[in-house]
Amino acid sequence: MPLIKVNDLVKEYTVIKKGKGLKGALKSLLHKEKEILRAVNHISFSIQHGEIVGYIGPNGAGKSTTVKMLSGILSPTSGEILIDGLSPQKDRKRVVQNLGVVFGQRSQLNWDLRLGESFELLKRIYRIDDRQYQENLAMMDAILEIHKFIHTPVRQLSLGQRMRGDLAAAMLHSPQVLFLDEPTIGLDVDGKQAIRKFVKEINRLKQTTVILTTHDLGDIQELCSRLIIISEGTIVEDGSLSDLIDRIAPYRILHVELYEEAELPIHPLAEKIRQDGTAAVYRFDKKKVTAAQLIEDLSCFCKMKDFRLEEARIEDIIRAAYHKKEKLEGV
Amino acid sequence: MLKTIRYYAGMGIYYIKLSLLGWMEYPMNLAAWLGTNLLQFLVGFATIKFVVQEFGALNGWTYSQIAFLYGLAMLSHAFSIILFIQTWHIGGIMLAGELDRFLLRPMNVLFQFLFMDFNLIGLTDLLPGVIIFIYGCMQVRFSWTLYSTLAIMAVLFGATLIRGALFMATGSIAFWTKSNSDFSGINLNIMDRTTMYPLTMYPRIIQMIFTFVLPFGFISFFPASAFLGMDNGFSFPSWIIWFTPVVGIAVFTLSCLLFCAGLRKYDSAGS
Amino acid sequence: MRPYLYIAKVRMLSALAYRFDVLSSIVIQCLAVIASCFFWIAAYGNQQAALGVTRDQMLTYTVMSSTLACLLTMNVENRIAASVQKGSVALDLLKPVNIFGIYLWEDIGSVAIAFLQNAVPLLLIGALFIVAPVPASAAHFLLFILSAAFSYMINWLIAALFGMWSFRIVRIFPLLCMKGHMIRLLSGSVIPLWFFPQWLQTVLSFLPFRYIYQLPLSVYIGILSPRETAAQMGIQFIWILLLGCLFFEIKKGVTRHLLVQGG
Numbered sequence: 115m116p117l118i119k120v121n122d123l124v125k126e127y128t129v130i131k132k133g134k135g136l137k138g139a140l141k142s143l144l145h146k147e148k149e150i151l152r153a154v155n156h157i158s159f160s161i162q163h164g165e166i167v168g169y170i171g172p173n174g175a176g177k178s179t180t181v182k183m184l185s186g187i188l189s190p191t192s193g194e195i196l197i198d199g200l201s202p203q204k205d206r207k208r209v210v211q212n213l214g215v216v217f218g219q220r221s222q223l224n225w226d227l228r229l230g231e232s233f234e235l236l237k238r239i240y241r242i243d244d245r246q247y248q249e250n251l252a253m254m255d256a257i258l259e260i261h262k263f264i265h266t267p268v269r270q271l272s273l274g275q276r277m278r279g280d281l282a283a284a285m286l287h288s289p290q291v292l293f294l295d296e297p298t299i300g301l302d303v304d305g306k307q308a309i310r311k312f313v314k315e316i317n318r319l320k321q322t323t324v325i326l327t328t329h330d331l332g333d334i335q336e337l338c339s340r341l342i343i344i345s346e347g348t349i350v351e352d353g354s355l356s357d358l359i360d361r362i363a364p365y366r367i368l369h370v371e372l373y374e375e376a377e378l379p380i381h382p383l384a385e386k387i388r389q390d391g392t393a394a395v396y397r398f399d400k401k402k403v404t405a406a407q408l409i410e411d412l413s414c415f416c417k418m419k420d421f422r423l424e425e426a427r428i429e430d431i432i433r434a435a436y437h438k439k440e441k442l443e444g445v
Numbered sequence: 446m447l448k449t450i451r452y453y454a455g456m457g458i459y460y461i462k463l464s465l466l467g468w469m470e471y472p473m474n475l476a477a478w479l480g481t482n483l484l485q486f487l488v489g490f491a492t493i494k495f496v497v498q499e500f501g502a503l504n505g506w507t508y509s510q511i512a513f514l515y516g517l518a519m520l521s522h523a524f525s526i527i528l529f530i531q532t533w534h535i536g537g538i539m540l541a542g543e544l545d546r547f548l549l550r551p552m553n554v555l556f557q558f559l560f561m562d563f564n565l566i567g568l569t570d571l572l573p574g575v576i577i578f579i580y581g582c583m584q585v586r587f588s589w590t591l592y593s594t595l596a597i598m599a600v601l602f603g604a605t606l607i608r609g610a611l612f613m614a615t616g617s618i619a620f621w622t623k624s625n626s627d628f629s630g631i632n633l634n635i636m637d638r639t640t641m642y643p644l645t646m647y648p649r650i651i652q653m654i655f656t657f658v659l660p661f662g663f664i665s666f667f668p669a670s671a672f673l674g675m676d677n678g679f680s681f682p683s684w685i686i687w688f689t690p691v692v693g694i695a696v697f698t699l700s701c702l703l704f705c706a707g708l709r710k711y712d713s714a715g716s
Numbered sequence: 717m718r719p720y721l722y723i724a725k726v727r728m729l730s731a732l733a734y735r736f737d738v739l740s741s742i743v744i745q746c747l748a749v750i751a752s753c754f755f756w757i758a759a760y761g762n763q764q765a766a767l768g769v770t771r772d773q774m775l776t777y778t779v780m781s782s783t784l785a786c787l788l789t790m791n792v793e794n795r796i797a798a799s800v801q802k803g804s805v806a807l808d809l810l811k812p813v814n815i816f817g818i819y820l821w822e823d824i825g826s827v828a829i830a831f832l833q834n835a836v837p838l839l840l841i842g843a844l845f846i847v848a849p850v851p852a853s854a855a856h857f858l859l860f861i862l863s864a865a866f867s868y869m870i871n872w873l874i875a876a877l878f879g880m881w882s883f884r885i886v887r888i889f890p891l892l893c894m895k896g897h898m899i900r901l902l903s904g905s906v907i908p909l910w911f912f913p914q915w916l917q918t919v920l921s922f923l924p925f926r927y928i929y930q931l932p933l934s935v936y937i938g939i940l941s942p943r944e945t946a947a948q949m950g951i952q953f954i955w956i957l958l959l960g961c962l963f964f965e966i967k968k969g970v971t972r973h974l975l976v977q978g979g
Contacts, residue, residue: 187548189712203712211551220542222549226467238459239550241452477890484897491901495911496759499766504758631744638751646758647751 115199116160117290117323118184123193125154125179153179155347157193163290164321166313168338170328172436176347177327181293184325185215197291211240214284214322218296221280223268229279230264233286240287247286254282257315258308274305281312285322292316294326298333310336331428343435351435355428360401362434363426368396368408371420379415384408392419456552457560464563479569486573489515489641504646509584510673511642516578517597518640518665521604523574527567529609531558533629535707536619544711555704585673593672596686603693604664608636610696611659613704620707640665645678652678660696663689719813724825738833741786745834746841749782752906753846767910772847773937774908779842779849780936781905781929784864786834788871788928790823792816793895796879797888805883806974816876816967823872852938859945863932866952871899871928873959880966883973904930924959927952 129149154176161167171177182188184195186202186209195202202209216222223232237247255261258278263271271279277297284292294313298306310333316322328334334341334355341358343351351358370378372392380386384398398408405423412418468475493515497508506514531538535558538544547557587593615628639661644652656662656679668686670677677685753775760771769777796819799805808815842849851857878895882888900906902925909917909930920926931948934940940948 182545185549187545187712189709206548207551210549213549215549217542217545220546222546224463226470227463231463231466235459235463238456239552471887473885474887474890477885477887477894481890481894481897484894484901488897488901488906491912492907495913496907499911500759500761500763502761503755504761626740628740631740634744634748638748642755642758647754 117163117198118161118325119194119196120160120180120184121158121194121196123154123157123180123183123195124152124191125176125183125188126191127151127153152347154183154190157344157347157349159342159349159352161323161325164317164323166317166324166326166337166339168328168334168341169325169344170334170341170432171344175344175436177344178295180344181215181295181325181327185213185293186210211287212289212291214287214289214292216277216280216284216292216294216297218277218294218299221268221276222283223276223279225269226267228265228267229260229271232268232279233264233283236283236286242287246288250286250288251282253319254285257312258282274301274308277301277305278308278312281309285316288320290323292322292324294324294328296328296330297326298328298330306330306332313337331432334432335428343432345436345438350438358435359426359428359431362431362439364399364401365397365426366400366405367424368398368405369422369424370394370396370412370418373417373419376416378412381408381411453553453556456556460560461563461565464565468565475566475569478566479572482569483573486519486577489519489637490577493641504643506643506675509581510669510675512577513581513585513587513673514643514665514669515641516574516581517600517669518604519574520571520578521601521608521664522636522640523567523570524601524605525608525612526570527564528559528605529612530564530567531560531562532609532613532616532704533627535616536622536625536627539619539623539711540625554708555701587672596668596672599690600665600668600686603689603691604668606693606697607660607664607689610693610700611636611661613697614700617700617704617707620710635659636661636664643670643675645676649678660692663692720817720821724821724828742834742837745782745786745838749779749838749842750845752778752782753842769908769910769937769939773939775847776849776937777908777933779838779846780933783835783838783842783849784867784929784932785905786830786838787827787864788868789826789830790872790875791826792819792823792872793875793879793882793888793892795819795822796876797882797892800882801886809971809974819876820872827868851936856935856938859949860932860936863935863949863952866949866956867928867932869956870924870952870959873956873963874899874924876963877959877966880970883970899925899928902926903928904933908933924955927955 127150129151157176157180169177169180179188183190184197184202186206189203197209198212200209202213223229224235227235233251236242242250258281260278260282263275263279266275268276268279281297292313297309297313301309313324313326314337317324324337326333326337338355340354341351342349343358367387368384370393372378372394375391378386378389378394381396381398381403383403384396387395387397389395396408396412398405409418409421493503493508493511497503497506497511501507503511538558544554547554547561550557581587582589611632612629615632618628619626639655644655644662644666647655652662656667662677667677667681668689669675671681671683671686674683756771756774756778760766760774764770766774796805799808799815839849851860874895878892879888881891885891902909902920902923904926905928909920909926912920927948931952935945
């Protein structure tokens with residue numbers, strides 16, 4: 115049985131259209147024009163125990179709405195959500211006991227308290243017993259090195275420290291599921307690395323299922339074994355990053371430079387795009403032929419001085435997926 | 446069941462302890478609030494002391510009787526500030542996204558609202574309240590019997606709930622308007638005007654409103670007039686005192702329902 | 717002058733934007749003034765006059781006190797506090813326009829808007845339900861206007877001086893509340909000071925507060941002799957000078973302190 119099951123989820127908002135200018139404002143006072151906005155449009159997916167899933171999409175695609183519904187903050191218009199067999203709306207308290215949530219933009223730590231005091235508070239809220247609390251705290255400390263600032267008031271922490279504190283706070287009650295909403299936003303290189311290491315470690319040690327929304331390509335490449343891409347409220351892609359690359363950008367480009375001008379042949383498995391004097395460009399499908407094979411074949415015809423391989427950029431691939439393009443242009 | 450009660454009681458005490466720790470970091474702030482609240486009570490006290498004494502009586506109420514009325518009102522005011530001040534800021538808490546955080550915790554949301562940032566500053570309201578109440582009791586030579594002690598406690602309990610109900614009901618409006626409008630000024634003003642002086646000085650229609658629609662008359666005026674044997678404008682018998690806790694529980698329940706309805710509204714629309 | 721007038725205009729426009737808050741502030745003020753008047757009606761009972769003031773004069777005093785109160789609202793203390801807390805104060809003080817000039821003109825912009833949206837309804841409600849708040853004479857009215865303008869300056873300077881505390885104290889809010897209560901109690905805005913014991917009145921005549929409310933309102937209802945009026949308005953003016961000097965001294969000190977410490 116999957117840990118998280120989402121079936122035909124829909125979320126609609128009613129927005130009141132406001133007229134422009136004074137005339138429009140007066141008009142909308144008398145007669146409110148309502149408009150239904152569908153933020154999430156028939157989404158279904160299921161997530162197994164221990165997966166790390168990147169839930170990505172452009173701004174306004176419906177990511178946070180979905181996460182809010184999964185965590186019981188919002189009720190869906192229609193459709194079904196089950197987390198470990200329970201509905202987060204009907205069984206809110208039981209579901210959230212098994213949930214850790216971190217919002218990159220806002221902290222759950224108490225501004226006026228020391229970090230450790232915030233942890234103590236959470237220990238009581240979630241009714242964590244002493245042994246489990248000590249164990250978890252020790253584990254979090256080993257990964258995140260929080261002992262260095264555990265006695266500092268939260269308002270004095272740097273963003274990176276606060277974020278580490280927030281992650282530890284979310285995992286204190288050993289939830290099976292962890293939602294991370296843009297966890298690396300605004301962090302420096304070291305900060306990002308610490309967060310990623312943490313996600314990998316808790317996934318390895320505690321088999322925590324992680325769902326993260328992010329705009330950071332590093333997060334996607336390093337963490338996510340699976341990507342669910344959502345655009346305009348619908349899922350446009352669900353699979354691993356490498357599958358996505360294979361499908362959307364199956365080609366690689368080989369730039370060849372020769373010692374002296376010579377006509378390069380047409381290879382049966384690669385397309386010659388152009389040749390200007392000593393420089394030539396080939397495009398090939400990486401599943402049909404390897405770069406090494408291609409170079410070997412070509413070097414039978416002429417003496418190569420230099421070559422360079424070009425891959426599609428991850429950024430472009432993801433952007434293509436956002437726009438529901440089947441293939442990436444150019445490369 | 447018992448376990449749940451123990452859990453919430455323990456959490457309540459722990460939240461109080463935390464806010465105590467928080468306030469100890471700013472002792473000057475506490476002192477400033479104490480001074481401020483003392484001064485505020487002085488404004489009210491000067492009004493009755495200098496004006497009512499000059500004229501001899503206010504609608505038949507002597508200065509001493511009004512002092513008792515004022516003291517009784519101020520005690521429930523202080524309790525309501527301690528317990529319910531959080532509900533003034535429902536709009537702000539919602540717009541800051543804090544409400545989402547409450548929903549993410551395995552705990553009753555209303556409980557979190559009331560205890561999350563337990564307002565110890567309200568104690569600075571309690572001190573002048575107690576002083577004025579004791580003074581008022583001495584002025585009217587209040588006889589402390591078992592019956593009257595129980596009655597005073599019941600009145601304070603009910604009056605605190607009536608005030609809390611108003612705070613919560615007006616705060617819950619934010620769930621629908623999605624704005625940060627602050628009703629505290631209007632609430633405090635209305636309650637000051639209806640609990641510090643005899644309601645009988647207002648026209649009949651206003652007396653009716655504050656008896657049957659917004660039952661603020663039960664906060665201090667009806668109980669005080671019963672204790673002192675004064676005309677309450679409706680010829681209510683003296684056991685009207687015991688109506689205060691009943692009315693308090695009723696309106697507080699109503700405002701809890703309103704809060705829950707608002708929360709469901711929030712559930713379906715977000716902020 | 718130009719930029720300051722523009723600031724006042726922007727302030728007026730943005731005040732209009734908060735329609736709900738505006739509406740509720742009007743309702744609360746009207747209800748409050750009606751309630752206060754019921755208090756005075758009940759207090760006077762069958763008496764026609766008390767301490768030389770008739771019931772109708774007292775009601776006029778009350779209505780005009782609320783009207784003056786909504787004209788005397790200002791934001792300067794909160795603006796200073798916010799600027800200090802955000803840490804933008806050093807930048808603000810070094811701007812090519814005088815930051816306190818901006819605050820003053822913003823507040824004057826607010827007065828214009830408060831007159832239209834708060835004072836006018838208050839006067840109408842007062843006239844309809846309680847008593848027509850007419851001044852003792854045209855001359856009294858003109859003197860009231862002048863004296864009220866002086867009041868505004870005293871009140872503004874006191875607010876600005878309290879705002880300066882934010883350089884020293886992190887949580888300024890209770891202090892500002894305290895200032896509000898102090899003015900309410902000691903200025904005669906809620907209860908005219910003639911109800912106070914004689915010794916307290918003597919003490920208060922050495923403080924600036926009574927010149928904010930009691931003086932212009934007494935002028936309006938015509939209970940002061942021409943000589944008393946002239947003498948008290950003279951003192952009122954001296955208070956503006958005194959508070960003004962104090963304000964500029966402290967401002968100089970604060971600016972120097974900021975330039976050395978860098979905010």
